[in-house]
């Protein structure tokens with residue numbers, strides 16, 4: 001494993017590129033993004049210290065199926081995909097950890113699909129802000145309106161309008177120079193059920209029969 005800095009707005013991997021590393025964020029937050037031919041983008045998941053980017057490389061050499069962008073700076077550890085694959089094949093504990101991770105990601109994808117189809121964009125924006133808040137542990141979020149527009153797949157003008165509404169309700173305290181200060185409880189009141197449901201299900205997945213993971217030498 002090597003330690004890497006996760007710089008704000010850095011692109012960790014791009015759709016179609018070979019997955020070279022599996023990255024484990026220790027702090028900060030990374031968005032997984034789908035890019036459309038039109039240039040539009042939308043986020044499908046947020047990965048923080050509970051997860052990893054590029055973990056499907058355990059299935060074999062694969063191109064990345066999304067673009068991963070750092071939304072909140074932090075640090076992480078990464079390992080070459082081939083080394084992680086070897087460790088996965090040798091270690092039942094690592095296979096178990098990967099299994100838990102995949103189930104947690106599936107939960108996030110499923111709730112995200114339902115939310116995107118059924119809930120208004122203001123509730124979705126509040127959900128993303130709360131997810132980011134879960135990863136950074138502070139109420140000042142390092143987000144620009146441009147980043148929010150990419151995450152939600154809506155125009156900047158829509159974001160401006162949504163910010164105004166959330167400010168009026170007190171869910172957003174301030175928004176300047178790429179920093180959005182939130183009021184967590186008011187934001188929770190402004191969002192749909194999905195953030196809570198997603199969080200509960202992911203916590204359940206992580207709390208289920210996790211065996212002790214032994215220390216492992218990765219070799220190389």
Ligand SMILES: [Zn+2]
Nearest residue numbers: 115119192194
């Ligand atoms: Zn929702």
